[in-house]
Amino acid sequence: MQLLTLLLAACLWAISVQAEEPPSPYLSHLLQRAHDAHLADEREWHLLLHYRVNLFGGYTSEQDDPGFFLSPEGKTDPQAELDATLTQFFSPELVGRSKQPAQCAFVARYAWLHDRLGFDPGQLPPMPCERFERWIEEFHARSITLVFPSAFMNNPASMFGHTLLRIDQEGQTPQTRILAYTINFAADVPKDEGLAYPVRGIFGGYSGYFSTIPYYLKVQEYRDMENRDIWEYRLNFGEPQIRRLLMHAWELGNASFDYFFFKENCSYHLLSLLEYADPSLHLTEQFGFWTIPADTVRLLAAQPSLVTDIAFRPSRVTLIRRKREHLSVSEHELVRRVVRDATAAQSEELRSLPLSRQAFVLDVASDYVRYRGERDEAEAASARVHNRQILTARSLLRIPSEDISIRPFATQPDVGHRTSRASLGGGWRNNDTFEEITVRAAYHDLLDPEPGYTPDAQIEVGSLSLRHYNRAEQTRIERATLLNVVSLSPIDGLFHAPSWKLNLGMQTITHRGCELCSNWSVNGGIGASAETHLLRREVFFAFAEVEGNYSRAYEERHRIGGGASAGFYVDLAERWRLLASAGYLRYALGEQSDDVRWSVGQRYTLAQNWALRLEYNHRDHDNDVLFTVQAFF
Amino acid sequence: MLRQVIVALGVVAVASQAGLVMAANPDTGPGCGLGKLAWADYKNQKNIAPQVMMATTNGTFGSGTFGISSGTSGCTNDGQVMADQKTTMFALLNFENLTQEMAQGKGEHLASLATLMGVPSEQHAAFFALTQERYTALVQDGETASVALVKTLNDAVSKSPVLAQVVSR
Numbered sequence: 001m002q003l004l005t006l007l008l009a010a011c012l013w014a015i016s017v018q019a020e021e022p023p024s025p026y027l028s029h030l031l032q033r034a035h036d037a038h039l040a041d042e043r044e045w046h047l048l049l050h051y052r053v054n055l056f057g058g059y060t061s062e063q064d065d066p067g068f069f070l071s072p073e074g075k076t077d078p079q080a081e082l083d084a085t086l087t088q089f090f091s092p093e094l095v096g097r098s099k100q101p102a103q104c105a106f107v108a109r110y111a112w113l114h115d116r117l118g119f120d121p122g123q124l125p126p127m128p129c130e131r132f133e134r135w136i137e138e139f140h141a142r143s144i145t146l147v148f149p150s151a152f153m154n155n156p157a158s159m160f161g162h163t164l165l166r167i168d169q170e171g172q173t174p175q176t177r178i179l180a181y182t183i184n185f186a187a188d189v190p191k192d193e194g195l196a197y198p199v200r201g202i203f204g205g206y207s208g209y210f211s212t213i214p215y216y217l218k219v220q221e222y223r224d225m226e227n228r229d230i231w232e233y234r235l236n237f238g239e240p241q242i243r244r245l246l247m248h249a250w251e252l253g254n255a256s257f258d259y260f261f262f263k264e265n266c267s268y269h270l271l272s273l274l275e276y277a278d279p280s281l282h283l284t285e286q287f288g289f290w291t292i293p294a295d296t297v298r299l300l301a302a303q304p305s306l307v308t309d310i311a312f313r314p315s316r317v318t319l320i321r322r323k324r325e326h327l328s329v330s331e332h333e334l335v336r337r338v339v340r341d342a343t344a345a346q347s348e349e350l351r352s353l354p355l356s357r358q359a360f361v362l363d364v365a366s367d368y369v370r371y372r373g374e375r376d377e378a379e380a381a382s383a384r385v386h387n388r389q390i391l392t393a394r395s396l397l398r399i400p401s402e403d404i405s406i407r408p409f410a411t412q413p414d415v416g417h418r419t420s421r422a423s424l425g426g427g428w429r430n431n432d433t434f435e436e437i438t439v440r441a442a443y444h445d446l447l448d449p450e451p452g453y454t455p456d457a458q459i460e461v462g463s464l465s466l467r468h469y470n471r472a473e474q475t476r477i478e479r480a481t482l483l484n485v486v487s488l489s490p491i492d493g494l495f496h497a498p499s500w501k502l503n504l505g506m507q508t509i510t511h512r513g514c515e516l517c518s519n520w521s522v523n524g525g526i527g528a529s530a531e532t533h534l535l536r537r538e539v540f541f542a543f544a545e546v547e548g549n550y551s552r553a554y555e556e557r558h559r560i561g562g563g564a565s566a567g568f569y570v571d572l573a574e575r576w577r578l579l580a581s582a583g584y585l586r587y588a589l590g591e592q593s594d595d596v597r598w599s600v601g602q603r604y605t606l607a608q609n610w611a612l613r614l615e616y617n618h619r620d621h622d623n624d625v626l627f628t629v630q631a632f633f
Numbered sequence: 634m635l636r637q638v639i640v641a642l643g644v645v646a647v648a649s650q651a652g653l654v655m656a657a658n659p660d661t662g663p664g665c666g667l668g669k670l671a672w673a674d675y676k677n678q679k680n681i682a683p684q685v686m687m688a689t690t691n692g693t694f695g696s697g698t699f700g701i702s703s704g705t706s707g708c709t710n711d712g713q714v715m716a717d718q719k720t721t722m723f724a725l726l727n728f729e730n731l732t733q734e735m736a737q738g739k740g741e742h743l744a745s746l747a748t749l750m751g752v753p754s755e756q757h758a759a760f761f762a763l764t765q766e767r768y769t770a771l772v773q774d775g776e777t778a779s780v781a782l783v784k785t786l787n788d789a790v791s792k793s794p795v796l797a798q799v800v801s802r
Contacts, residue, residue, distance in 0.1 A: 098702035098711075105702070131702070135711050173754070175744035179723075181713065183701075211699040212712040216727055216745070224730070253702025253712070363737060370729065384729070388772065391736035395768035400738030400761060 023087065026123040030086050033117055040079040047276045048109055048248065050255075051078055062264060062272075064207065065256040067096045070106075085109055090124060096254035104129035105254055108247040108276070132250055139181060140169040141242050144277075146233040146270075146307075147182065147215075148297050148413055149222040151454045153487040158226075159459055160443065161293040161413070163267045165274075166215050166232070167246070174311075177232075178216040183249050185210050185269045187259035201261040208259035208269065210252045219313070225374050227315040231412055233300065234309035237277060245277035262290040271296055281306075292442060294413045294452070301414035310414075314406040316371050320494065322406045323364050331361050336493060338365035339372075342389035355399055362394040363401050368494055375497075409455060416452020417609050418632040419443045425613075425628030430510070432472055436626065438465040438479075446486060446569060447579050447613065449605040456488035456529070456539060463505075469516070476516060481505040488541050490531040499529045499541055510621045511553035519551040525565065535570060542566040547585055554591040561587030561594075575605035595620050609633070720749045725779040732772045732782075735764040750786070752796065759795040 023031070039045060049069075051059040054076075061068075061075045069075055071084035088095065088102035089110060096105040103110045104127060113119075119126075145166040152158040165183040172180060187206040189197065200206055222228045237245070252273070257264060268291040271283040286299060301307050314322065327335065331353070337344040338361065344350065345365070350358055366387055373383025423438040441462035444453045460481050467478035482504040489497035503523045508516055525545030532538045546562045567581025582598035601615040609632040617624040699712045708718045724731060727742050734740025738761050747760045764771060764786070771785050772778070790796045 099704065100702070131711055135702070135713060138713050173744075175741045176748050178741055179745050179748065210701050212701055213699045214714065214723075216723065216742070220727070220730070250702055253700060359737070366733060366736075370733070387729075387733070391733060391772075392769060395736040395738075395765050398738075398762075398765060400758075400765075401740075 024090065024123075026120065027087060027090060030117055030119075030124075031083055034082060034086060034113075035079075037116065039113070039116060040082040044112055044276075044279055045078060045082060047272070047279060048112065048251075049074070049078065049081060050257075050272060062257060063255045064258050065097065065254065068251075068255045070095065070102060082113075086113065089113075089119075092127065098253050100129070100131065101127050103127045104132055106251050107132055108244065108251050111247060135250065136243070136246050139167045139246065140171070141167050141246060142170045142172065143168040144235045144237045144242060144245060146235060146297065146300060147218070148231040148233070148293060149218075149226075149228045150231070150410065150413065151457060151459075152222075152226045152228050153454075153457055153485075154226075158228075159485075163270055163293045163296060164218065165245075165270055167212075167242075168234075178214075178219055180215045181212040182215050182218055183210060183270075183273070184213050184218070185257075185266045198261075201259065204258035204260045204264070206259045207256040208264075208266075209256055210249060210269075223313060223315050224370070227317045227371075229315045229318055229408055229410060230313040231297070232311040232313065233297065233307045233414075234311075235274075235300070236306055236308045241277045245273060248273060248276045263287065265291055265293075267291050267293040267296040271299075274300075290442065292419050294416060295419055297413045298416070298418070307414075310412060312406075312408050312412070314408065316367060316374075317495070318409060319406055320364060320367050320371060321409070323360070323367070323404065324494075326360070326404065327364065331357065332493075334361050335365050335368070338362065338390060339368050339494075342386050342393075345390050345393035355397055356402060359394065359397050359399055359401055362390055362397075366390045366394065410453065411451040413452045415608065417444075417449050417611075421448075421630055421632050423613070423628040423630040425626055427624065427626040429469070429624045430622060433470045434467050435470075436465055436467040436478065436628070438463065438628070440464075440481070445484070446488075447577060447601050447603045449575075449603070449608075449611055450577075451608075456490065458484065458486040460484040467508075472516065474516065476508065477506070477518070478508050479506060488529040488539060490529050490539060492530070499527050499543070501525045501543060501545075507619075509551065509553060509619065511551070514553040517551055517553040519549055519553065521547060521549045523547040535572065536574075538568060538570040540566075540568040543583075545583070545585070547587075549587070549590075554593075556590050559587035559590035559593060561585050561589065563595075565597075576602070578602050720746070721780060721783055723749055724783045728779050728782070732768075735761075735771060736768050738762065738765040746786075750790070752790070756796060759793070760790070763789055763793050763796065 034040070045051075046059070050062045052062060054060040059076060059078055063069075063075070066075075069081055069084075070088045071077065071080040074081035074084065085102065085106065092101045094100055094105075095102050098105050107129060145168055147164050147166050149158075149162050151161045164185075166177070167181050167183065168177070169180050185208055187201065187208045189201075189206055193200070196205075219230070222230055257269060259265065268284060268287065271287075271291075275281050275283050281303065283296070283299060287295070324332070324335075334344070334347075334350055334353075337347070338350070345362060350361060353361070369383050369387045369390060373380045373387070419442045421438075421440045423440075424436075426433065426435040428434075440460060443459045443461060445458045445460050446456075461483055463479070463481035463484075464477065465479040466475065468475040484503045484505060486499075486501040488499045489495065491497065501524065503521070506518055506520050509519045511517055511519075523545055524547075525543030527541060527543035529539055529541035531540070543565050544562070545565060546560075548558065548560045550558050563583060563585030565581055565583025567579065569577055569579040571577050578600070579602075580598070580600045582596075584594065584596055586594045597617075597619045599615065599617045601613060604612045606612060611630045611632075613626075613628045613630060615624075615626045615628075617626070698706055698709050700706075701712045703712055705711075708715055708722055714722055723746060727746075730740070730742040731746060734743040743761055743764065744754075744757055747757050748754075752760045767785070767789050771782050771789075773781050
C-alpha cells in the first residue's frame with residue numbers, strides 16, 4: 001500500500017515537472033510574435049474558431065464540442081486558444097474527435113499560422129498528415145456547387161428548404177454529377193423522436209455534424225423520396241478557395257454545433273464554411289434571428305460574379321407532370337392502363353404505336369409506379385414487382401429513351417421576394433376608418449408574389465398587425481399569427497395527395513355587443529384541391545375543418561365546432577392574382593353559435609420586393625376593407 | 634486498364650459475397666459496415682435503400698458513416714467510400730434507379746456506373762445497349778441482387794465484342 005502511494009506520488013511529481021517545463025525558446029518566440037501581431041484579433045482566426053461577439057462584448061464560439069478547442073478557455077478566449085494551438089503544434093499527441101496530432105486535426109489553423117508566422121521547419125518540423133492528404137485528394141475537387149432542395153411541407157425541418165455543398169470532380173459531366181461528394185450539415189436526431197422533434201429542434205436540443213454523403217444518396221432522398229425539385233448553383237471558387245474550404249471542412253470533423261432550426265441550421269453553417277473559403281465574403285452577419293435557406297441562396301446569388309451557372313434537377317413528380325404534357329389522349333389512357341395492370345405493357349394497342357412512343361408511354365408508367373411505391377409503404381413491394389414487369393417490356397424495345405428537357409413549375413429561388421414583410425395601409429371596418437401596420441417575420445402566403453417559391457404552399461410565422469380606429473379612437477393589436485400553414489396538392493388522374501391547413505392566431509371580432517374583441521383561435525382542415533388552365537392557372541380547394549375559439553365575447557369564454565370552406569385563386573395576369581374563399585362553421589361546444597365568412601383579396605406585384613393588396617373580409621357581423629402597400633425585406 | 638478494373642471488381646464482388654455470409658451473423662467480426670448494417674438489419678434487401686435514406690435523412694447515418702475525419706467505419710474511411718467498395722456500394726444504393734435506366738437504355742446512374750467501372754465515355758452507348766439487352770439476366774430478386782448485378786455485368790462486358798475491344802486495346 002505504502003509502495004503504491006509512493007509510486008503515485010512519484011508519478012504526480014513527474015507529471016507536474018513535465019507541466020512546468022518551460023516552453024522551448026522557439027515556441028516562446030512564436031507566442032511573442034503572435035501577440036505582437038495581434039493575430040488573435042484577426043477576422044480569419046475568428047472565422048476558423050467560429051467566434052461571435054457576445055452580449056457582453058467578448059467572444060463566444062458557436063462551436064460546442066470541447067475537443068475542437070485546445071485550450072480549456074478556448075470557447076470564449078481567442079488569445080488563449082491561439083496560444084494553446086501554437087503550443088500543441090509542437091506535440092504529436094492525438095487531439096480532437098478525429099484523433100490526430102494538432103497539426104493534422106486543425107490543418108487550416110496550421111496553414112494560416114504558418115502563413116503569418118513563417119514556421120522554421122528546423123525548429124517546428126511539419127508532421128505528415130496522410131489521412132488528410134488522402135482525403136482531400138479523393139475529392140478530385142474542381143469546383144463547388146451550392147445545392148438547394150426546395151421546400152418539403154411534410155417535415156417541419158425542411159419546410160423552408162435545405163442547402164448543402166457539392167464538391168464537383170475533375171472530369172465530371174452532367175451525367176456523372178451524382179458521383180461527387182457533398183458537404184452536408186445535419187442534426188443528429190435519434191430514431192422515433194416524434195413530437196419532441198420540432199421542440200428540441202427549435203431550442204437547440206440536437207447536435208449537428210458535418211458529413212460527406214455522396215450526392216447520389218441526396219438526390220435519391222430529395223428527388224425520389226420527398227419529391228423536391230433541386231436547384232444547383234455553381235460557385236466561382238478557384239483552386240485556393242476550394243482548398244481552404246476543404247481544409248476547414250476537415251477541421252469541422254472535430255466539431256459539433258447545437259442545431260437550431262431557425263438560425264444556426266444547415267444553411268447558416270454552410271455560409272460560415274464559405275466565408276472561410278473566401279474571407280472577402282461577409283455572409284453570416286447578415287442573419288440576425290433566423291437563417292432561411294432560400295435567403296442564403298438569394299444572398300449568394302446577389303454577390304458579384306459568385307454564381308456562374310444554375311442547373312435544375314426535377315423531382316419525380318415534376319418529371320411525370322412534364323412528361324405527361326407530351327402524351328396524346330390515347331397514350332395517356334395507355335399509361336393509366338399500364339399503371340393499373342402491368343400486362344397492358346404487352347397489349348396490342350400499345351404495340352401498334354411507333355417504337356419511340358411505346359418507350360415513352362412505358363417510361364412515364366414506370367416513373368409513376370415508382371412514385372406510388374415511394375409514397376405508400378404498403379405498396380412498395382408490389383410496386384417494385386409491377387415496375388419490373390413494365391421495365392422488362394421496356395427493355396425488349398431495344399431503343400434508348402429520347403432526351404426531353406424538363407422545365408420547372410417554380411421559378412428559381414433567387415428571383416423570389418425576401419422572406420420578411422412589412423405592410424402599411426388603411427381601410428374601413430363597419431362604420432369606422434382605420435390605419436394599419438403589419439410586420440410578418442416569415443415567409444410566404446398564397447397571395448404573395450409566387451416566383452421563387454413552391455407553388456400552392458403557404459407558411460406564415462410570427463405576424464402582428466397594429467391598427468388605429470379613427471372614430472373609436474382606439475389603437476389595438478388587430479391580428480396576430482403564430483403559424484398559418486396551407487399545403488395544397490392539386491389532384492388529378494394520377495396524383496391524389498390530400499391538401500391540409502393549420503392556423504394558430506388571434507383576430508378582432510364583433511360579437512354579442514362586444515365590439516373590437518380579441519379572439520384566439522386554432523383551426524385545422526383537410527381537403528382536396530384541383531387546378532385548371534383556363535386563363536393562366538387557377539387552383540380550387542375545399543376543406544373540412546375544425547376550430548376552437550377563446551374570447552371573453554363568448555358565453556363560457558369559448559366555443560368549439562366544425563364546418564367547411566372552399567375557394568380558389570386565379571392569376572388574372574402575370575403580376576395580378578385574385579384569391580376568394582367562403583366558409584361556414586357551426587360551434588356545438590361552449591357557446592353554441594355559428595359563423596359565416598367570405599373574403600376576396602387581390603395582389604398586384606410592383607417589383608421583386610414590392611406589392612399592392614386590396615382585401616375584403618366578411619366574418620359574422622364584421623365587414624372589413626383593407627388596402628396596403630407591402631415591402632419584403 | 635479496363636481488364637484490371639473488371640478483375641478488381643470481380644474480387645470485390647466475391648469478397649462482398651463472403652462478407653454477406655459473415656454479416657448474416659451480427660457477431661462475426663469487422664467487415665464493411667455499410668453492407669453489414671444494411672444486410673444484417675434489414676431482412677429484405679429491396680428495402681435497404683429507403684432504410685439507408687431514412688438514416689441519412691435524420692443524420693445518424695450521415696454523421697457516423699460519412700462523418701468527416703471520423704476514421705474508419707465499415708465501408709468508409711474518414712467519411713469517404715473505400716476505393717474497392719465504390720462500385721458495389723453504388724450498385725447497392727441505386728439499385729432501383731440503375732435497373733430502370735438499364736431497361737430504358739440510358740441515364741445518369743447508368744453513365745455513372747459505367748464511369749466507375751472504367752468504361753470510357755465514347756463506349757457508354759455500347760454499354761447502355763448491352764445492359765438493356767441483358768436486362769432480365771442482370772436484374773434478379775433476392776438478397777444478393779446488387780452484388781449479382783455487378784458480377785453479371787462484369788461478365789457481360791468482358792464477353793461483349795465491342796467492349797472487349799476496348800479491354801484488349
